[in-house]
Amino acid sequence: EPEVTQTPSHQVTQMGQEVILRCVPISNHLYFYWYRQILGQKVEFLVSFYNNEISEKSEIFDDQFSVERPDGSNFTLKIRSTKLEDSAMYFCASSAGTQAELANSPLHFGNGTRLTVT
């Protein structure tokens, strides 16, 4: 079964540094998402991406965050200047081969990148 893959699985960085988290969504999916989950807390939506642009973003997704689809397969999340409170598990997800399928298409999650900011 096709999978969403994320790299790295664990990233340790110092406060103020930039990090790029990488994701390869399922190849025929058109909708891409980033979520984060702080340890012991609920899954939080960051951003959704469709047709090479952001379709929705949450209040968490401020100017420090950006997403990019640099080629036909990768989908990246950049945090420009990390803060201690950015430490979390970051999940990439993809869904839906077509817009018509969006209503009935579950999100498929990658295994996540655990980001630790020291």
Place this chain on the structure above:
Amino acid sequence: GQNIDQPTEMTATEGAIVQINCTYQTSGFNGLFWYQQHAGEAPTFLSYNVLDGLEEKGRFSSFLSRSKGYSYLLLKELQMKDSASYLCAFQDSNYQLIWGAGTKLIIKP
């Protein structure tokens, strides 16, 4: 506004049946999902309901009542590996997923 609620934690015995409830309020609704999440891992899809009624999938079943804003996940013949958090999430009118905080299910032998 939008709201979704599920119990924080439940305990059940191996081999038994457990029902995890989820209630929600929203003006736009495009279906409800249940996900399983083991500690430190990604959520994995379990079920999707958009029409009222029961959807059965092996040991797991999910029920939806749109008029009551209510869903439940029913797990039968519980196994130790079913110990996990169970997340309910509804899809709003923009197809955005609104997540519950998850129910941590503890299975005892």
